[in-house]
Amino acid sequence: MTAAPITFYERVTQALHDQPLHRSLDKATTRFTTGRNNALATLPEAEALRDHARRIRAHTIAHLDRYLDQFAESVEKRGGHVHWAATAAEANQIVADVTRQYNVQKVVKSKSMVSEELHLNHTLEQIGVQVVETDLGEYIIQLAGETPSHIIAPVIHKNRQQIADLFREKLNASDDDLADVPNMTALARRILRQDFLTADLGITGVNFAVAETGSMCLVMNEGNGRLTTTAPRVHLAIMGMERIVPTMEDLGVMLQLLARSATGQKLSVYTNIITGPRRHPANGSDQAEADGPDEFHLIIVDNGRSQILGSELAEILYCIRCGACLNACPVYQQIGGHAYGSVYPGPVGSVVTPGLYGVEPWSELPHASSLCGACREVCPVRIDIPRMLLKLRNEAVKAGQTPAWLQRGIGLYRQVVTRPAIYHWGARAGSWVTQAATRTGWINQLPGPLSAWTDSRDFPAFAKKSFTQRWKEERGQ
Numbered sequence: 293m294t295a296a297p298i299t300f301y302e303r304v305t306q307a308l309h310d311q312p313l314h315r316s317l318d319k320a321t322t323r324f325t326t327g328r329n330n331a332l333a334t335l336p337e338a339e340a341l342r343d344h345a346r347r348i349r350a351h352t353i354a355h356l357d358r359y360l361d362q363f364a365e366s367v368e369k370r371g372g373h374v375h376w377a378a379t380a381a382e383a384n385q386i387v388a389d390v391t392r393q394y395n396v397q398k399v400v401k402s403k404s405m406v407s408e409e410l411h412l413n414h415t416l417e418q419i420g421v422q423v424v425e426t427d428l429g430e431y432i433i434q435l436a437g438e439t440p441s442h443i444i445a446p447v448i449h450k451n452r453q454q455i456a457d458l459f460r461e462k463l464n465a466s467d468d469d470l471a472d473v474p475n476m477t478a479l480a481r482r483i484l485r486q487d488f489l490t491a492d493l494g495i496t497g498v499n500f501a502v503a504e505t506g507s508m509c510l511v512m513n514e515g516n517g518r519l520t521t522t523a524p525r526v527h528l529a530i531m532g533m534e535r536i537v538p539t540m541e542d543l544g545v546m547l548q549l550l551a552r553s554a555t556g557q558k559l560s561v562y563t564n565i566i567t568g569p570r571r572h573p574a575n576g577s578d579q580a581e582a583d584g585p586d587e588f589h590l591i592i593v594d595n596g597r598s599q600i601l602g603s604e605l606a607e608i609l610y611c612i613r614c615g616a617c618l619n620a621c622p623v624y625q626q627i628g629g630h631a632y633g634s635v636y637p638g639p640v641g642s643v644v645t646p647g648l649y650g651v652e653p654w655s656e657l658p659h660a661s662s663l664c665g666a667c668r669e670v671c672p673v674r675i676d677i678p679r680m681l682l683k684l685r686n687e688a689v690k691a692g693q694t695p696a697w698l699q700r701g702i703g704l705y706r707q708v709v710t711r712p713a714i715y716h717w718g719a720r721a722g723s724w725v726t727q728a729a730t731r732t733g734w735i736n737q738l739p740g741p742l743s744a745w746t747d748s749r750d751f752p753a754f755a756k757k758s759f760t761q762r763w764k765e766e767r768g769q
Contacts, residue, residue: 300633300656301744307627308748313449317628320448324619327556328670335552345549346673348542349610356601359503359536360592366506370568372588380595384415387495387528390589391421394526396492400484402520403427403512404497405613406532406593408440408635409648412495424487426516428480435462441629441637443615444554449628452476484516494520494585498531499613500546504539507567508590511550511560521566527585533592534609546612549672553614596648605680608643610673617667617677623660632657639667643680651684655693658684697741719758726753 307313332338352359364374377383391399399421401407413423413434425434429447433440435458440446447455452473459465459476469479496517500509508529510517521527537543543565551557570584600606618624618638629637634645634654642657651658658681661667667677688694694702708715729735734750737743745751757765 300631300660303631303633304627304660305747307631310628312451312454313628314626316449316451317625320442320445321619321625324445324555324615325670328553328616328619329556331552331556331558334558335548341545341548342672342674345545345612346610348537348545349612349673352537352542353534353601353606353609356534356536359538360533363501363503363506363536364590364592366504367568367588367590368506370506371571372506372568372590375589375591377591377593377595380410380593383410383530383591383593383595384412386591387412387530388415388419390526390528391416391419391493394492394587396421396526398422398424398487398491399493399495400424400426400487400491400516400520400524401430401495402497402510402517403430403446404495404530405440405443405635406497406530407495409532409595410530410593412530424484424491426484426487426520427512427514428477428516431480431484432458435459439630439635442618443613443636443638443640445615449630488516488519488523491524493526493528494522494524495528495530496520498529498535498590499550500543501531501536502538502540502543502565503536505567507540507565509543509547510564510566511547511562512564513555513557513561515562517562517564521564522584525585526587526589527566527569528589528591530591530593533594533597534611550612550614553612553616553670553672600644600647603647604683605643605647607675608640608647608677608680610675611640611644612672613640614672616670616672617675620666620670622662622664622666627660632660639677639681640675643677643684646684646687651687652691652693655688655691658682658688695741716758716760719754723754723756723758726751727756729753 335341367374375386377386390396399416401413401423403425407413413425416423425431427446429445430440432447432450432455436450442448456465456470456476459470459479463469463479463483465476465479469475496510498508499511501507502509508531510521537546547559547563551560569586569588571581572586597609600609615638617640618629621639624638632638632641632645634641634657636644639661642660645657646654661678661681663678663681665678668674671677708718726735730753733753735753736746736750738746738751
């Protein structure tokens with residue numbers, strides 16, 4: 293995977309000047325954050341449950357090899373086929389082989405971040421397979437030729453009018469179709485229903501895999517997931533190898549926190565637990581099931597996760613992909629997901645992306661944070677994202693990724709602060725200069741590289757008296 297063709301700072305500048313984007317982000321993140329707070333308030337012993345969930349994730353990641361083997365064995369016992377993919381290329385090749393094996397012409401997909409990570413749609417289209425995203429948000433993104441901008445709400449950056457214009461252009465929607473949101477949703481439903489009935493293969497992600505039973509849990513608020521896993525004759529699931537819990541009891545803990553943290557619901561509308569393909573005599577079952585796929589394939593993807601597992605970033609693999617850290621992050625709230633240039637945006641993406649693909653091509657992302665700690669406070673499993681962001685910043689410095697002007701600036705700062713006389717003189721000079729430059733106490737234009745600050749906010753003039761001066765005066769010294 294390579295970085296986007298324009299720089300991070302160029303993407304940020306574009307986002308900061310996009311007023312419709314700001315309004316959409318403010319509305320959505322405020323709703324999600326308020327919903328999370330209200331939902332957790334209704335959960336008895338919520339903080340203790342978060343602690344317990346963290347222990348489950350820590351234990352699972354520490355023994356990941358054992359639980360993956362147990363899960364794979366359980367899947368195969370129930371008639372499934374398990375594939376292991378070390379890289380994105382291997383995963384895409386396995387999917388391509390499955391499509392050829394079953395002569396697949398059309399694929400329907402439910403929402404899957406790992407398939408976005410693999411750029412799977414592009415691979416399938418290259419071999420002549422039609423791919424249809426069936427999650428409404430992902431469907432809109434596919435029509436627009438864009439990528440998701442949020443982990444759980446891929447179309448968070450668009451408003452209703454933008455979507456209506458897109459439907460009019462791509463779907464020839466009538467005025468009646470676009471009269472309101474229910475009508476727009478009904479239009480998409482009518483079109484997608486035919487795709488479900490004619491698809492040869494359904495592809496999903498995996499929210500959680502249960503090691504003891506070989507079950508997969510899919511969490512969503514639309515019925516497309518059930519249609520994707522049951523209508524086509526073959527179901528193929530793709531999961532990052534960390535998406536696993538040991539037992540059904542552990543899954544229950546995660547489900548109590550996931551929807552509350554993500555959307556403020558006690559439980560998502562559709563929480564599906566799937567264990568293998570449709571049972572029939574060919575799969576060694578005495579009981580026949582009328583619904584479900586004839587064949588089930590599972591791809592367990594590494595794609596850089598092993599190198600994270602053995603590093604100081606291993607804690608990020610605890611993530612349950614709720615998106616709460618995005619909603620709480622003051623940086624994400626201003627720039628949205630596309631500015632990050634990665635499949636995984638926000639605080640979690642600022643750790644995951646450099647962890648998977650190396651810090652050098654993604655050295656800006658760890659700096660896309662105020663280090664306020666809001667992400668850590670809202671994380672349902674208490675992941676210490678700020679600690680890992682600092683670690684990645686340090687790695688970027690060691691890799692020589694710090695801009696020359698900043699290196700020189702930090703070097704000069706070090707020289708000044710280690711010499712008290714020069715430091716105090718500089719503080720007095722800085723106060724005099726900045727006070728002279730403004731009558732309001734705020735500077736709206738700084739020179740040179742410092743202008744990056746004042747491009748989006750004012751800079752406060754230095755205080756007329758330093759803390760040391762005030763301390764001495766108040767103490768009568």
